Each structure stands twice: as structure tokens, then as C-alpha cells.
Amino acid sequence: MFSTVRERVGEVLLPGDEFSFEAEEKISLTAPVKSEKVVCGPGLRRCGDRLVVFKSGVLRHKEPNVFWIDSQQRRYVPAKGESIIGIVIAKSGDVFKVDFGGSEQASLSYLAFEGATKRNRPNVQVGDLVFAQFLIANKDMEPELVCIDSSGRANGMGVFGAGGLLFRVSLGLVRRLLAPHSDIRSDLEQLFPCELVVGMNGRIWVKSATVQQTLIIANLLQSAETMTAQQRQQLFRKVQQGAF
Amino acid sequence: NPGDYFQLPCVEWALASRTCDKLCSAEDCIPGTGVYLRHGYIYSSLAGYVLRKNEGEELPVISVVRETETQLLPDVGAIVTCKVTSINPRFAKVHILYVGSTPLKDRFRGTIRKEDVRATEKDKVETYKSFRPGDIVLAKVISLGDVQSNYLLTTAENELGVVVAHSEAGAQMVPISWCEMQCPLTHSKEFRKVARVQPEYLQA
Numbered sequence: 001m002f003s004t005v006r007e008r009v010g011e012v013l014l015p016g017d018e019f020s021f022e023a024e025e026k027i028s029l030t031a032p033v034k035s036e037k038v039v040c041g042p043g044l045r046r047c048g049d050r051l052v053v054f055k056s057g058v059l060r061h062k063e064p065n066v067f068w069i070d071s072q073q074r075r076y077v078p079a080k081g082e083s084i085i086g087i088v089i090a091k092s093g094d095v096f097k098v099d100f101g102g103s104e105q106a107s108l109s110y111l112a113f114e115g116a117t118k119r120n121r122p123n124v125q126v127g128d129l130v131f132a133q134f135l136i137a138n139k140d141m142e143p144e145l146v147c148i149d150s151s152g153r154a155n156g157m158g159v160f161g162a163g164g165l166l167f168r169v170s171l172g173l174v175r176r177l178l179a180p181h182s183d184i185r186s187d188l189e190q191l192f193p194c195e196l197v198v199g200m201n202g203r204i205w206v207k208s209a210t211v212q213q214t215l216i217i218a219n220l221l222q223s224a225e226t227m228t229a230q231q232r233q234q235l236f237r238k239v240q241q242g243a244f
Numbered sequence: 245n246p247g248d249y250f251q252l253p254c255v256e257w258a259l260a261s262r263t264c265d266k267l268c269s270a271e272d273c274i275p276g277t278g279v280y281l282r283h284g285y286i287y288s289s290l291a292g293y294v295l296r297k298n299e300g301e302e303l304p305v306i307s308v309v310r311e312t313e314t315q316l317l318p319d320v321g322a323i324v325t326c327k328v329t330s331i332n333p334r335f336a337k338v339h340i341l342y343v344g345s346t347p348l349k350d351r352f353r354g355t356i357r358k359e360d361v362r363a364t365e366k367d368k369v370e371t372y373k374s375f376r377p378g379d380i381v382l383a384k385v386i387s388l389g390d391v392q393s394n395y396l397l398t399t400a401e402n403e404l405g406v407v408v409a410h411s412e413a414g415a416q417m418v419p420i421s422w423c424e425m426q427c428p429l430t431h432s433k434e435f436r437k438v439a440r441v442q443p444e445y446l447q448a
Binding site: 045046047048136138140141142144 | 330331332333371372376377413429430431432
């Protein structure tokens with residue numbers, strides 16, 4: 001079964017496609033038999049003795065035995081540990097209500113900032129942008145955000161956003177931007193110096209030297225979703241030549 | 245008021261009464277449950293049916309009950325079976341379904357606080373790793389609560405906790421330890437506070 005899964009790496013699969021154990025695979029009598037373990041990532045699930053696909057997308061593989069489906073969607077589902085950009089909607093008691101684009105609002109305690117105590121409250125107003133990560137994120141409870149990591153340090157999280165532009169992209173583009181050695185990021189570095197905050201909920205915040213440059217970068221990122229690498233590099237080169 | 249009473253065909257001596265109805269004078273009957281004595285007269289304190297019973301003393305005992313069958317109420321220390329309706333980082337809300345082995349007609353509400361889930365390491369308890377909505381839980385009543393709050397329950401014993409739970413794939417899970425259950429379909433493990441049911445209560 002391992003080999004049948006491996007064959008289809010890189011193919012587009014639809015929900016309902018299955019990989020099952022078949023007895024026709026021959027077992028050698030001389031070579032030692034190793035038990036194969038397949039680790040299912042997002043989009044794959046074990047159902048009895050079959051491996052079932054439940055999200056449409058491209059099957060990917062990582063050595064030695066991790067398989068997952070790379071799917072595109074715009075609706076963000078919160079997961080524990082992911083950092084997102086949220087907008088503060090309301091202040092109720094000791095807790096801020098933050099909208100991150102999900103089905104409900106997340107709560108952010110005012111003590112979850114670096115150096116915050118009961119007397120020393122953080123300076124957060126309604127309408128501010130916060131870069132936070134999920135502490136609790138599951139389908140049964142209200143999601144909870146924090147702006148500190150487990151050791152109590154901010155680590156880049158907290159309130160930000162004076163003078164930049166926030167826009168929405170699909171989750172696939174965000175994952176491509178955040179991947180190590182990302183092509184899009186290296187292309188962007190050669191264009192203009194800019195400040196970029198990327199949230200896993202599909203929100204990107206850009207700030208550059210002038211308003212025009214900021215708008216150019218925002219448009220480039222939004223159009224980079226549907227372009228191949230070549231088209232993208234062509235476009236970036238055109239912009240670089242056309243700009244000062 | 246005598247004119248407002250109506251007769252029921254099955255129970256001929258049960259008459260309907262409203263709260264504060266004057267039932268009779270204290271010389272005719274002895275007050276039972278659901279009635280009170282004031283200025284020499286017996287008044288009803290519940291809206292329900294009037295029962296007059298001759299218990300072997302000289303005067304009959306008069307009482308008012310909401311329903312003709314008596315309802316079993318959960319008492320402090322009773323083991324109840326409940327179903328989790330919602331969870332919260334601080335507590336879990338449940339509906340009480342059975343008291344002991346008798347089912348209840350109405351669902352009473354109960355609360356299991358985070359510190360009452362386990363007997364040891366109370367501050368490290370995560371409600372999401374102990375219960376999920378839809379689980380059937382065996383718990384013990386520790387307090388009846390006041391007017392607005394629900395029954396307070398605890399699962400801080402080995403024999404209390406989750407008995408039936410369904411996995412995210414929808415199959416009923418099998419307990420593998422006091423804190424984990426496994427789904428037979430996807431073989432994924434989920435955390436719950438599992439009850440160690442005594443062998444004599446398990447049906448083969």
C-alpha cells in the first residue's frame with residue numbers, strides 16, 4: 001500500500017479516493033519484512049484498513065513516511081500554536097474580543113502581554129491590530145489568544161499596525177510565504193525594503209517607505225496567488241524596471 | 245375555591261389546587277407536604293393535585309403534589325449519570341439524566357468545575373482533555389446549589405468520569421487507560437477522564 005500511495009504523490013486527489021491494502025503485493029521470502037508506518041497529515045484519514053482522502057488537493061510526501069494533502073481554502077480554521085493577525089473588536093472586563101476571520105471571536109486576556117500585570121495594563125484600543133498565537137483552539141470551546149510565548153516573552157507578538165495596509169489572501173499563499181526558503185519572499189526582498197507581517201489566517205500587513213510602494217507590494221502579493229513561478233518573476237522584474 | 249376544582253377520571257380523589265388555595269381547616273386534616281398551616285387553616289403552597297390519605301391516625305393527611313408519581317431528586321452524595329452539553333476552560337455544563345438507576349423525567353442542569361474533575365494535580369486539569377460535549381459521565385453530587393446555580397458535581401474518584409464517548413470520526417471509543425480512549429475506526433487516541441467501572445456493572 002505504501003507503494004500505491006507513493007505512486008500518486010503530486011497528483012490531484014478528490015475526497016473519497018482510497019488507498020487500500022491489497023494481497024497481490026508479493027512478499028519476498030529471503031529479504032527481512034519491515035513493518036511500514038504511514039503518517040497521515042491533513043487531508044488524509046485512516047478508516048479501518050483503508051486510507052481515505054477527505055480534502056481535495058495535491059498529494060505531497062516528505063521522507064521518510066509522511067503524506068498529506070495540500071489544499072486551498074480561504075476560510076481559516078483555528079489551530080493551536082498558529083500565529084495570526086487579529087483585529088480588536090471589543091473590551092469586556094479583563095478580556096479583549098478579537099476577530100481573526102473565523103466562525104467566532106477569540107478572547108485575549110489583558111494579562112497575556114509581555115510585562116502586563118494587574119496594575120500595568122497594556123495599551124490596546126478597539127480597532128488595533130494584534131499579532132498573537134492560539135492557546136486554545138478547538139471546535140468545542142471559544143478560541144483563546146495570547147501575545148506571549150511559553151517563557152513569557154513577546155517574541156515579536158503584540159499590537160502593531162501604525163501606517164500600513166492589511167489585506168486578505170488565500171491560506172495556500174500564506175503557507176508558501178512562510179515556508180523556509182520561500183521563492184516569493186526572496187523575489188520580494190529584491191524589490192523594495194518593506195515590513196511584512198504574515199498571519200496564518202490569510203491576513204497580510206505591509207508597510208513600505210511610500211504609500212505607492214505599499215500598494216504595489218499588496219497588489220503583487222494578491223496577484224501572485226494564481227501565477228506560476230515564471231510569470232511571477234517576469235512581473236516582479238517589470239515592476240523593478242518600471243520603478244525608480 | 246370549590247368551583248374551580250375539576251375531577252380527574254382515573255384518580256377520583258385528586259383535586260387540582262393552586263398556590264395559596266385554602267384547602268381546609270386544621271381541625272379536619274393533618275398537613276403533609278406541599279401545604280402550610282396559617283391562622284388555623286391549611287393552605288396549598290404548590291400548584292398541583294390534592295391528595296387526602298388516611299394513614300391510620302385519627303385525621304387524614306392532606307398534601308399537594310405536582311404530579312401523581314413522586315419525582316426522585318438528586319441528593320447530596322448521590323451518583324448521577326449525566327451528559328456533557330458544553331465545556332469552558334473553567335467548568336463543564338451537564339444535563340443530569342439518571343439518578344442512580346432511575347431515569348428522570350426532566351433534565352436537571354449540573355456543573356463540573358475544573359478543580360472537581362480529578363483528585364490529584366487539580367491545577368493542571370484541562371477541561372478539553374477531560375470531557376467533550378456529548379460524553380456520558382458518571383458523577384457525584386456535592387451541592388444542590390442555590391436558586392440560580394445548578395447542581396455542583398464532582399468526578400474526583402476512580403469510579404467516576406466518562407463512560408461513553410464518541411470520537412471525532414463518530415465511532416464509540418474504547419478506554420485504554422484512566423486518561424485516554426481510542427477510536428476503533430481511525431485508531432486515534434483522545435484524552436478523557438475515564439471512569440473505572442466496577443466489573444459487576446459491566447454487561448458482557
